[in-house]
Amino acid sequence: MHTKTHILVVDDDSEIRELLEEYLSKAGFQVSSVEDGEAMAEFLQQQGYPDLILLDVMLPGDDGFTLCQKVRRQSNVPIIMLTAVSDETDQIIGLEIGADDYIAKPFSPRQLIARIKALLRRMHVQEDEAGASPSLSRNIVFGDWRLDTLSLRATHSDTHEIIELSGSDFALLMLFLSHPNEILDRDTISIATRGREALPMERGIDVQLSRLRQRLGDKGNRYIKTMRGNGYMFTASVTYER
Structure with missing residues (x-):
């Protein structure tokens, strides 16, 4: 029922x-x-x-x-x-x-x-x-992190710190992990994470990106690069594990 x-x-x-x-x-x-x-x-x-x-x-x-x-x-x-x-x-x-x-x-x-x-x-x-990301992966390794796509938890490989991702954080991270080394514009990000195109002068995407970078300890933007005038690119190596 x-x-x-x-x-x-x-x-x-x-x-x-x-x-x-x-x-x-x-x-x-x-x-x-x-x-x-x-x-x-x-x-x-x-x-x-x-x-x-x-x-x-x-x-x-x-x-x-x-x-x-x-x-x-x-x-x-x-x-x-x-x-x-x-x-x-x-x-x-x-x-x-x-x-x-x-x-x-x-x-x-x-x-x-x-x-x-x-x-x-x-x-x-x-x-x-969640269990059918690229290569049908349960776990995705990127940079210093291993993401469990079922629990929405990421574990740091060195410190073993565990972070739990909100739905919007997970959607944004999965978007990047599914398109490494590709430039994603603001509309693409907004549609994937919020279901609509970005509004003029809207700061919500900037906040989401900043929050995800902070949670991943990406202070030097090692993972998410800002491509001025074009969008953003995920540049960390990505490995999919079953």
């Missing part, structure tokens, strides 16, 4: 929660909602992680950024941050700490549902291809 995709809405505005429950239920999703971080923690403890979380930035108690960081320590569940319409800082911070996408308030139901479906499609494709 087909199980509905379960979405958890975290927003302290009861009217917004009710509207989102109505919109998303009509779109075929199973929806739960809570008003703050404390209620969210209780829900996760009792029900486990949903298929996707819609997380408002402005919350009483722990804000959305803090909650996103807490979730990322435990799970790679897709997270869409709900941000103020004109506050680019919120959007950038959300991406930096591991959110997969953001949508600015106010938003139309059609826009929200389209973004949710696009993110879920990307996550589904990643799961389907």
Whole structure:
């Protein structure tokens, strides 16, 4: 029997929660909602992680950024941050700490549902291809790292440090690993990681790239080279292992 995709809405505005429950239920999703971080923690403890979380930035108690960081320590569940319409800082911070996408308030139901479906499609494709990356590899070795494509964890060969990648980090890294020594422009990166072309003056891609470089300790850009005016190139050696 087909199980509905379960979405958890975290927003302290009861009217917004009710509207989102109505919109998303009509779109075929199973929806739960809570008003703050404390209620969210209780829900996760009792029900486990949903298929996707819609997380408002402005919350009483722990804000959305803090909650996103807490979730990322435990799970790679897709997270869409709900941000103020004109506050680019919120959007950038959300991406930096591991959110997969953001949508600015106010938003139309059609826009929200389209973004949710696009993110879920990307996550589904990643799961389907996790063990079927080039050469049907479970593990991919690049530079000083070994990536386990099933657990979304990378292990450093010398220090044995383990990093857990969010869905968007994994999508970006897999894009580079699948196209080593190729120049990828911003639109290609945005479509692969966010399901749409890059918007003019959008900084989200820069944030994603910066975060991935930081997580990989790529301070000298040994892995990801900036090709000015053209895009980016992954230059580390890549080996696929079954």
